[in-house]
Each structure stands twice: as structure tokens, then as C-alpha cells.
Amino acid sequence: MAAEGIAQRGTAVPGAATPVESPEAAEQTGPERPREPAGPPESAAQAPETPLTRAFAPFHAELLEFRRDIHMHPELSFQEHRTTERVARRLRAAGLEPRLLEGTGLVCDVGEGPARTALRADIDALPLEDRTGLPWASTVPEAAHACGHDVHLTALMGAGLVLDRLHRTRPGGLGGAVRLVFQPAEEVTPGGALSTIAQGALDGVERAFALHCDPNVDVGRVGSRIGPITAAGDTVVIRLSGHGGHTSRPHLTEDLVYALGRLATDLPATLSRLIDPRHAISLVWGHIEAGHAPNAIPGEGLLTGTLRCLDVDGWNQVAEVLPDLVDRIAGPYGVEVDLDHRRGVPPVVNTEDEVTLAEAAIRGELGPDTVQLTPQSMGGEDFAWYLTSRPGALIRLGTRTPGGTTYDLHQGDFTVDERALESGVRVFTSIALRALAADAAREQAGPADDAAATGSAGG
């Protein structure tokens, strides 16, 4: 509903030939335009009012400015010191008590009592050049928020401020607490998720939610799916060694190139016969090397490739069978084989109850037609580690101006329609409120009615 409203308003802007552009997109066509003061985009101010739009309004201009400042000062993985400090300072100014993580990142509980729901944002930038041409483009060479983490962290901080305001002004407060997790280093392997969790980010937490910008979805809408929403991606490195010898006498040594060839073809083929094809295991070599002379059997060889998979079961099965399979394929040829299976991230697997909860919250907040089914991405996302021990959901936040350019993540020109900031805050906040309501309903219903209370949570 909200998205259609935005599109209609766009066509009504005087002098605008195309649907309304985001402030960022508008700036792109006018390179000499002076920097405009941060303020709510006009159309967002006209959005249908909900209790959360009213709660958000006092923070809107500040959050817009905050996000632009973060965009101008991107910091790479595990170096997010300024970003962490800015978020912590703002939360402290609201009277909250953020806990800094080792190095970078922080967690902060809002409300009172134990926090059973965690909302997570990643905070790092990418090592590439900002080519947006915007007044608030990156000021740091070879660093840019080209994955939208500046939007995630600002939306999460905004949700924290809104939730805190509700807690202080509502009779009875929030009736519980919510944990904000500002996680460093999503863009590298191993990323910041594991160290963040190791430092207690999920202690006491029963479910976790995250947002990720999606430039294929219009602003004011979200993409969602139950089950895997990203993929697993590992690196496989196999080193072979032998004594080498003359190609006329392969029987007197280990024929390393032949063994390497068998591994290159038999390993992917055998995996596809050992593991259910519905897991979609894909082992593809990117680099193979061995030898120099046509008549000399080399003593060393190398295979490197990537292994991708659509679900956790398949990902775990591969890890189990791979070492033995490599030995069995290479075994008859007598070469020494060293397998280095570098685990990346598992897929993010959204759980049904939490997707249902999030979608209900979003429909209630942004409008009944604002949730669309999203395809599973072959990319990786380390929020997956949170969901290996807790149920939860990653929701895709629309950032495209309706009718506008479809940008791509991890590209220097990646640009968001800044109205995504408001929808991000409202999505995070409405999910938190609905989760709190589900907890309250469950407590009232008693332990026997756990499942029923979660499924029927109102908000």
C-alpha cells in the first residue's frame, strides 16, 4: 500500500516527467548542486500515518544526516572505530547503555528485563571507490558503503531510539527488552558474526532479525522468504605431492598429473551422486596447475575452487564426505593429498514462525501489499551464524525508487532511495513490538500454549 502511494505521489510532483526520484538520484543529475540541508524527503512526510511514523518523525532529519555522515566516512571490516563511537555516543545521549565489543561494534538493550529478541545490523564498508557523485559520497579513497550497511546501522539506531521513546512514554513501557546488535566485519571471511556471538550478543536471546538493502525491491516494500535466503560458499584447496619422474616410467613413481585430473573431474561428479541434488552442491575449479615439461612427471600439483550449496544440510554433508572422498579418488595413484576445505558461511535459513511474525508486523506497518517473495541469493551473509543457534529471519529492505534505476550491491554507484531509512526503522521497530507482544501473550497463556501464542501474536 505504501509503495503504491509513493508511486502515485511521484507522478504528481510538478515538473517531474518521471516518478519521484530519491534525493540521491536527483543529485546525480545535477553535479554542481550545493549540498542541501538534511531533512525529511517531502513524499515521506505525506505517507499514511501510523503510530510509528509519528514516533519516527522527531528523529527523521537527524537520522538522515547521521546516515549521510556515515556514508561520507566509511570504515572497512574490523576498523569501524568512528562508526562504533558515533552510534554509542548517540545511544548514550538517549540515556541508553551500549556495551562496546572488543575492537569494534556494540550491543545495547532497550526497554527493561531480559532481551529475548535481537535486531542486528552490520556496520562495515567495502574496499572500493564511491562513484555515486553525491554530495555525501565517501571522503575515503577505496572505501565505500556500497552494500548499504550505513542504512542498516542507521535504521537500527533509529529503531532503538524510537523503541526507547515508546518505553519511556507508554504506560507500562515496552513490557520487555530488545537487543540491538551492531556487528562489525560482515564483508570478510571469517566475518564479525562469530566473534560478536562469542562476546554474548545472543545470550538470553530467543530469536534474531536482520535487514539487508535490496536494490531490486522498491522502497516502501520488502522481500521475504521462508527457508534459505542466501547460499553457503566455501573455498576448496587441494595440494598433491609425489616423487616425480620420467613420463616413460609412470609405474615407477606416482603419476601426479593423472591423479590431479581424476580429482578435477571425479570429485564434483561423485559429490553429485553422493548428495541429494536438491541441495544443489556446486564444486567448480577456478585454478589448476602442475608440471612444466611434457616428458616429466611433476612432484607437486594444485587444485583450487569454490563450493556452493543452497542449504545447511547439504553444506554439512559435504564437509563430512569430502576428506574421505578425496582420499579414495587419489588413493590408487599413491600421491600425497592435502585437502584444505575453508568453510565460509552457511546459508541464512529463515524460520517459518519468525518470517510469519516479521511479515505480519511489516504488513501492519507499511501496508498489506508491501511484502513480496524474494528469490534465494547465491551470495553469502554471516547473519547465518546467528540462525544456526536461534530462529530468526533476514528481511530484504527495498531501496529502489519506483520506476528508477536498479543499482547493484558491491558496485561503486550503488545508491539508495533515502526513504528506505524510514521504512527500515519502521520494519525493525514493528518486528520488535510484535515479538514483545508474542512474548507477553506466551507468558499469559503459560508454557503449554507456547506455539499457539507465537503463531497468533497480535500487534
Ligand SMILES: [Zn+2]
Ligand atoms: Zn556486501
Ligand SMILES: [Zn+2]
Ligand atoms: Zn551487505
